[in-house]
Amino acid sequence: MTLSVENTTRWVTVDGHRLRYHEAGTGAPLVLLHGSGAGVSGWANFGNNLEVLSQHFRCLVLDLPGFGASGRPEVYERNYLRIAADAVLGLLDELGIEKAHLLGNSMGGTVATLLALDHAARVDRLVLMAPGGVGVNILGPEPSEGISRLMEFNANPTDEKAMGFLRAMVSNPATLTEELVATRLKAAADPKAQAALRDAYATFYNPKLAEPLPLWARLKQLTGEVLILWGRDDRVTPVEGSLFAARQLPNADLRIFSRCGHWVMVERKDAFERSVIDFLNNGL
Template sequence: MTYTLENTTRWVTVGGHKLRYHEAGAGAPLVLLHGSGAGVSGWANFGGNLEVLAQHFRCLVLDQPGFGESGRPEVYEQNYLRIASDAVIGMLDELGIEKAHLLGNSMGGAVATMTALDHPGRADKLVLMAPGGVGVNILGPEPSEGIRRLMQFNVDPTEQNALGFLRSMVFNEATLTPELIETRLQAASDPKAIAAIQDAYATFYNPKFAEPLPLWARLKGLRHEVLMLWGRDDRVTPVEGALFPARQLPNADLRTFARCGHWVQIERKDAFERAVIDFLQHGL
């Protein structure tokens, strides 16, 4: 079957807000959580992987609150990661799913980690792809080049800044096809999308919304099996940040990918899909 944005689109209402998700395949539920960034959505991150992954899993690709076509609270009154994590649990509740694998890219990796820590019985295995909030950079600059470019876009959401952010996401700029660039720039220019990402990031830097402990300080309490996937040339969450969680997580493997930036699922698509299927079906 050919999966498209249109024929996979579903809707669920959580906390009074309509959330879009894409559903494909059958089998063990697998929730896929996108990262942050200019023009991001669940489909933009994972639409190209559904044809393969849906042969093995019931894939649920969520537009997190405020991103893609999902609604959101008008004012955020807590850390955005917690808002997004609550949305994941709410979606599972509405769909009658007791437990699911969680796969998160970047910010989505942080959301998957928080969800598994706070609701351990609802998460099965975790795939964390260059997850935010979990790694600790000890050598490179903080924030990283990619995060600086994203913050530049948040302050001045121009096409030039959006394109600069996209270029920092990949090892090989040929990955950024004209179609991909056009789609992302069009989505990034939507005033609602701009406001959503600005508001989400504002919660990360607001002391009032700080968690009692950062995610990286809670990792030893995550008992689930975890596969971490990291591009060797990631300029958003540099690969050095993988070393701390690789040591702290009690049941985790780490795999790095050559010729790859922040988008493992795109730049190393086939290897990514093989790694995910093998891990989720057979474990560590």
């Protein structure tokens, strides 16, 4: 049976909010966490990888609160990363899963790192794909081109601004197929999705909601096995950040993909899937 949005969709209620996730496969549980951005959802990030990964793992692809079809608090009273991390823990609790592998892309990688630091007993192996907040950008401009394009979209959510953001995600513009663009633009045009994105990012820049320490300053505390995946041509989280993360994490391997931007799972799909399967099955 071909996997689809419809036949993989499941629902769970966490902290009074209905969250959508997609489930496929059997075996060790693997929670996949999407990034942020225009038109994002769990399926938009990982739907094309699910067919392969679900042959090896019980894949759970979550729409984080406010993204995709998931509900959200009316007001974010905490840093959004904390809200998202609690949603993942709630999913595991509701499904009776004591321990799971985590795979996070961009903001999802940030959430996965936070979980691994604060709830190490619940996290098995960790895959971080160009995670935000984990590397340190010392060579490129700040904010990066990709984040600048996202901020422009947040301020003026038009199709043109959304396309500017999408182009910054990839190394090869041909990656942006008509189907991918149409799907993302349709999702990005939803006013509720736009508000959720703006509100989440507002918490990142609110000093009252800041973490006591930046995530990168805590990396040496994360002693579990970690695979770091990064695109050489990433214009959202520049690749030099990967070297900092790899030096700080005690048990981490780093793989840098040529001909690849921020979306490793899209531009280097086969190599991404092979890397994830080998690491989660065999470790470092």
